[in-house]
Amino acid sequence: MLVRWAWCVRPVARRYVTLPRRLLSSQAQLDPQQLSRTTRNIGIIAHIDAGKTTTTERMLYYSGYTRRIGDVDEGSTVTDFLPAERARGITIQSAAITFHWPPTTQQTPSQPSTPTDFSLIPRSSISHNINLIDTPGHADFTFEVLRSLRVLDGAVCILDGVAGVEAQTEKVWTQAGLYHIPRIIFVNKLDRDGAAFSRTVKEIGARLHGWPAVCQIPWWRGGNGDFVGVGDVIYLQGLLWQGAADGSQLKAYSMQELEASDKNFAAEIKKARVTLVELLSEYDDAMVELFLEHDEDHLAIPGTQIIQSLRRTVLQAPQSIIPVFAGASFRNIGVQPLLDAIVDLLPSPLERPSPEISLGKQTSTLSQLLSSTPNTKLPVPIRKHQAPTPLKAPEIRNLTACALAFKVVNDAKRGILVYVRVYSGSIDKGSILYNTNLHIAERAPRLLKMYANDAVEVDSITSGQIGVIPGLKHARTGDTLIVYKGLSSKSAPPGGLDSLQLRPIHVPPPVFFTSIEPHSLSEQKHVQESLAILLREDPSLHLSVDEESGQTHLAGMGDLHLEIARDRLLNDFKAKARIGKIEIGYRETISTATTPYTHHLEKMIAGKIAKAGITASVSPIEEESPADTKTNGEREAAATNAEDSDPFSTTYRTDSGNTIHIAHAPLSRHDSSAHKLHIPPALTLPSILSALHAGASASLARGPLNNFPVANTHIQLTLTPSSHLSPETTPAALSMAARAAVTTSLQTANAGAKAALLEPVMRATIFVNERSLGSVVQDLSSARGGQVLSLDSSGDEGAGDAGGGGAAPDALVHVDPARIYTPPDPFAPSGAGAGGVGMGPADTQRQIVARVPLKEMVGYLNHLRAITGGRGTFVMSVDGFEKMGSQREREVLDKMREFA
Incomplete structure (x- = not known):
């Protein structure tokens, strides 16, 4: 009879013996395929x-x-x-x-010679x-x-x-x-x-x-x-x-x-x-x-x-x-x-299914890329309006490893540690890793296998394994790292492999912020370096600088999130700085459109005259009603940059719901014919678009009403080369001109009709028992100005949709609790029915889904526990930004002035 490792099938006592730590096993001799199978x-x-x-x-x-x-x-x-x-x-x-x-241990059964052996014995043996x-x-x-x-x-x-x-x-x-x-x-x-x-x-x-x-x-x-x-x-x-x-x-x-x-x-x-x-x-x-x-x-x-x-x-x-x-x-x-x-x-x-990849503008899977034959040519667009170039099979064969950096940690003893998951091939000690997001090559001096806070050095990290690379100076969370045969530290992979990226990790927008000020100018460098390490570790933190006050603002996902970041900054990194009160990140939006305004810039930059011009106009974007709100997946798709079908315009979208549309005439670097206008020697079309986008984005960071970031606004930039470009035009000049033009347009819109203040609204899912339901609903709707969207008992079909999923409702399995087998609970109330969830009427778990202003949810957990006898729990996520009423806006502004 085959004996399972975990316990005997026969009714005899079995003792689990605690063994010394073993970092290496008999599996070290297995080939990568077998190692992946037993991982x-x-x-x-x-x-x-x-x-x-x-x-x-x-x-x-x-x-x-x-x-x-x-x-x-x-x-x-x-x-x-x-x-x-x-x-x-x-x-x-x-x-x-x-x-x-x-x-x-020595008693462990020998490794199977073929994969089919797994069908003969339990894997846990x-x-x-x-x-x-x-x-x-x-x-x-x-x-x-x-x-x-x-x-x-x-x-x-x-x-x-x-x-x-x-x-x-x-x-x-x-x-x-x-x-x-x-x-x-x-x-x-x-x-x-x-x-x-x-x-x-x-x-x-x-x-x-x-x-x-x-x-x-x-x-x-x-x-x-x-x-x-x-x-x-x-x-x-x-x-x-x-x-x-x-x-x-x-x-x-x-x-x-x-x-x-x-x-x-x-x-x-x-x-x-x-x-x-x-x-x-x-x-x-x-x-x-x-x-x-x-x-x-x-x-x-x-x-x-x-x-x-x-x-x-x-x-x-x-x-x-x-x-x-x-x-x-x-x-x-x-x-x-x-x-x-x-x-x-x-x-x-x-x-597991092969991971999704993007190669240029094309999407595919990693296995399809690696299994391409010499007759297979994968198109990789290099530039807009250019024909795609084929990616040859030899170039694919030279791709020896592909990995995703999913976590960056600053270790006090080992420095920066980059956690990677290898999806194909093997990363060996001393390999040159090419970062396809940053287009930088770095050498992996050492490789580690982590055991929580302890580590053991290894020679390679094979496919399917999770390991750590210390000493990388640039890699961030979400970066794709590849190893290409014959790659040097100063070169890039041939063909389109430099654009190969695994599916990135979406970072949600922060809603809380706090100010950070160094104690003195001598401490400023150390504080900035510490903040840079924090942001590299946790991309959900966001850093910005208020140009008027010079304050540095650190934004995060919640008050506890920022509290932890503050403690790490002061205690772990020993930064000497003053941390301000945690505040809520409001937004503002204009209420009326403006006519086109043209700004011409002419000033000395670095001792040289710089000229540039741009025409800008702004208009509000209609808000979605709560009933029409998008799912998380749709919001993620809308947050990415998109380009119009018009070949002579480009549209950028931001997480705050803004769109920046740049229209330009046909431009060429070399052709000055009637069909295409010549670009000055110091510029290229990508640099022009990048500079205009940077300038417009900078102006949107500070609104015309209360200097909050601007949201739900459409920016129209029109570039006329004959009047806006000259031999003295530089990218910096274009960026400054765009910023000045958009800022003036925003101020004009605010003068015509006062801009509105937007506050973050959260979608809160609250679990309470039946006896506390009434008091919690009343507190949400009256005291906190929230809107209750649904009240679902635990047996309702829609109960699972509010958890922040983004999955299509028709893809969910709808389960009738009455058809689920469960053994009897010996301590269940006698009145619990078979179709319920095994609780009395007063203890039935209820779910409340509500939209509540974030300001009213600060410190809500303690209040919820107080009115539910310590049994209430909740989770919330950002559902969007909404305009405040005039009375509420005055209250918020008055309270902010008290701490100014």
Whole structure:
């Protein structure tokens, strides 16, 4: 009989022995294909305080990486190593760590010689290399989760068995769905008072839009006592944690033993197995065949076949089946089976779709590019209005590696560390990396494999692996790094490979800001350098300078986000600066259009006369009604630069809803015929467009009313070469002329009709119990001036759409909670119906979706907890900017003047 690594199928005691840290394994001798097959790149995602870091600590302990279990409250965890994380007890930045499961020992079965051997034995019987990323759960650090999701192959979503599916969980689950990341769920904290496994499973179907496949059920002592273990539905056994306090000892009970000692529990395991097989049969034809082969006996199907069927359904896109496991990480129950499920169910890098790439103006996948034959010619446009040039097969063959830099960290000992995910080939020590975003080549002096705050030097990072490159001076989050054979540090790849880019990571616009002033001029350089490192680490931070006051403004995603950045600046970087009060980033917009205004510039620049001219006009852009608001994906698409079909005009779009349209006559560098006008020698068409765009953007940074950035405004720039260009025209002169022309037009529009002040409006998703619903709705609509969009109970179909997803509603699986199997909760109220979520009427979880001004949401969490008895939670995201009423505008301006 084959013995699984994690536990014996036979009902005997098995001890998980904690081993010394092992950084190298027998897998070091495997070829890259086999190494990728035995690799899992996974992330831990969840709402704050669901137990992500606690679960990660147990994984590290049972894998043999650590000798003791870290505690979040004590600040002794491996992945939360920043001082701010340990002080607050929360995860702030995602931490990557590598370990092996099962642990590498002499008793580990030998590696299979061919991939087909995997069908003969459970994957969890073979030691796998797991690259795990522990992500934050706070809404202010959503960008940190998104950039981690970008490089993951699978995810474990952890739910609080007491709170159920919370707001931030719903949001990150939907975002993971947009990347088509296979996910499994671990229901945690089942040892706590008020834990309800049944209710949580029903919420999974209603809110996460998938059919829960219950793979484990809780084992309560005596049927209604303490949580002591789980019932393994897949292998039809009971797993009881006993003996050692660290959870390293457990005993497996067969069905015969369970029927003798706990008939009800044994019967529930059988019922769960029947339901699991029937659910899998709806989505996996192979399970139907197995069911018929075993004489329609649900219990006769081997557990290994159930695992393979679950794996096939998990890898389907979109994912409709969600495997659910149970446990209590703090009590050390259920973590080892979860590790087995990660290896058994989640995909290897070879089983993931090829990443999307862009090559010039063309989009494709990386595998299509690398598999092109000598007869295949991929068109790569180099310049606008020019014919595409073919990318030859030899040039593709010389592309030896392609990777994405998804995270940059400043380490106190090692300097700047760039985390990369390699998608093809191998990055070797000393390789020259070409950054296709910055068009800069850098050498990788060393390569590291990270273990949270510890590191081990390696010779190469192969395809499918996550590693770290220290010493890079320019790489940022989202940059694509390629290795090209024969490339030098001062050259670029031939053909169009210098434009090859993996899908970038979208950075949401910040809504909070604070001022930063150095204590003295001598400290200014150190403060600026520290801020530059912070921004390189976290692209969701934004830095700007107020030209009139000279103040430096740091903007972020939330008050906690800025508070952490401030603490790191002062404590970690030892910057000596004054930090101002956290403020809200308002916008302003004009109310009327202007007639074209032409500005002619003539001044001395660097001792030389500079001349330029431009004609500008401005007009307001109609706002969208709340009912017509776009999804996140549409907003991202609208935020990118776009060009009109007119070959003699260019349109730029910004995150603030502005458009800059530049119209120009036919221009040529060399041709001065009647059809094309000659460009002065010092200029090119791209430099002209870039200079005009920079000047207009600079003017939009300060509005005519209260110096807030301008939003929802259309800028029309018209360049007439005969009168606006001359031999003395420079890009700097064009930029200054554009800025002056747009600024004058904005002031003219404000003089004609006063500009309006816009405030950020948030889309808030609030979870409260039934008894608190009325007071929360009244507070939102009356005291905070919000607009309630919907009230959904947890069983409603639309409950999952508000989590900030952007997924099309018709792509979601609509699940009826009444059709979901769940084992009975021993502590559930007697009045809970089968179609509900296992709670009494007063405790039914309700969801409120509302649009509320950001100013009213500052400090809202404390107020929400006060009026809900500490049980309310919420998550919010920017939904747009709206005009204020005159009374509200006066109140906001008066309050700002108090702190001026």
